[in-house]
Amino acid sequence: xxxxxxxxxxxxxxxxxxxxxxxxxxxxxxxxxxxxxxxxxxxxxxxxxxxxxxxxxxxxxxxxxxxxxxxxxxxxxxxxxxxxxxxxxxxxxxxxxxxxxxxxxxxxxxxxxxxxxxxxxxxxxxxxxxxxxxxxxxxxxxxxxxxxxxxxxxxxxxxxxxxxxxxxxxxxx
Amino acid sequence: xxxxxxxxxxxxxxxxxxxxxxxxxxxxxxxxxxxxxxxxxxxxxxxxxxxxxxxxxxxxxxxxxxxxxxxxxxxxxxxxxxxxxxxxxxxxxxxxxxxxxxxxxxxxxxxxxxxxxxxxxxxxxxxxxxxxxxxxxxxxxxxxxxxxxxxxxxxxxxxxxxxxxxxxxxxxxxxx
Numbered sequence: 001x002x003x004x005x006x007x008x009x010x011x012x013x014x015x016x017x018x019x020x021x022x023x024x025x026x027x028x029x030x031x032x033x034x035x036x037x038x039x040x041x042x043x044x045x046x047x048x049x050x051x052x053x054x055x056x057x058x059x060x061x062x063x064x065x066x067x068x069x070x071x072x073x074x075x076x077x078x079x080x081x082x083x084x085x086x087x088x089x090x091x092x093x094x095x096x097x098x099x100x101x102x103x104x105x106x107x108x109x110x111x112x113x114x115x116x117x118x119x120x121x122x123x124x125x126x127x128x129x130x131x132x133x134x135x136x137x138x139x140x141x142x143x144x145x146x147x148x149x150x151x152x153x154x155x156x157x158x159x160x161x162x163x164x165x166x167x168x169x170x171x172x173x
Numbered sequence: 174x175x176x177x178x179x180x181x182x183x184x185x186x187x188x189x190x191x192x193x194x195x196x197x198x199x200x201x202x203x204x205x206x207x208x209x210x211x212x213x214x215x216x217x218x219x220x221x222x223x224x225x226x227x228x229x230x231x232x233x234x235x236x237x238x239x240x241x242x243x244x245x246x247x248x249x250x251x252x253x254x255x256x257x258x259x260x261x262x263x264x265x266x267x268x269x270x271x272x273x274x275x276x277x278x279x280x281x282x283x284x285x286x287x288x289x290x291x292x293x294x295x296x297x298x299x300x301x302x303x304x305x306x307x308x309x310x311x312x313x314x315x316x317x318x319x320x321x322x323x324x325x326x327x328x329x330x331x332x333x334x335x336x337x338x339x340x341x342x343x344x345x346x347x348x349x
Binding site for chain 2: 052
């Protein structure tokens, strides 16, 4: 699947799960997905300056009835930890986190971030699932959103490079 | 100016408005003045403006007020360009600037040495960003903001004086 098709598949999965507010911060591997999010008229797209503010924006959206998702790199997840703990977890607020898994097996960048990602999620008690195939996106997103709403906690999907499809135009880093 | 006096003016002008209050004494003072299901108390320092932005985007037909502090906003300055970029016309962002981390031992914040939060808001792209210099002026601007249809950022330099009020009556999950 191309990156563009993967991006559309993931966004359609988010919309099918009822997501209607998406906060994002770019990573080059997320660029096609964010392009789709930006172009979509059905979802409110909030481009962020720092990921932690996105946790607050999504929490506020939830409080007034929106279904929210935040898309970021794992570095941004690390940036967001205080907000995740003292807002999402403390208030029992669900949020779907789509985290690009930089430093995953086979990746030539951010191996330290990659090594810390799942342990930190685990330490926070955040259920997380690794997505390796774009075809899996709709089902995984649907189930993750159900889990988030049922548990009233954040749930993370770790998006590996291959889950975001083949990139035609940009040489892999 | 005294923060409690300013809050009293907002309470008089904002009947059913959703109000998000920053971590700190402002939450307790506000809740004593206007107890309501429409109040949300923020526990993450800095996140007040972002949570209010999310509410404003999600409910564009309702006014949302953020009651922020200087220490809080300084921790999340990037919310200013994001608010400016999204430009919700139903958001009124009010900052009470007492130049100290009041809830954390009253050490000075950067506004004590000249950082101008209204100037930063304006530079971020919020056109209606202004300081108010008296309680009367604050009342006039808040009334204009609540009755209008425009994004506002309102600054008020206040004293560090706290008003004795009861403790917050609920925990976080009850507040949600």
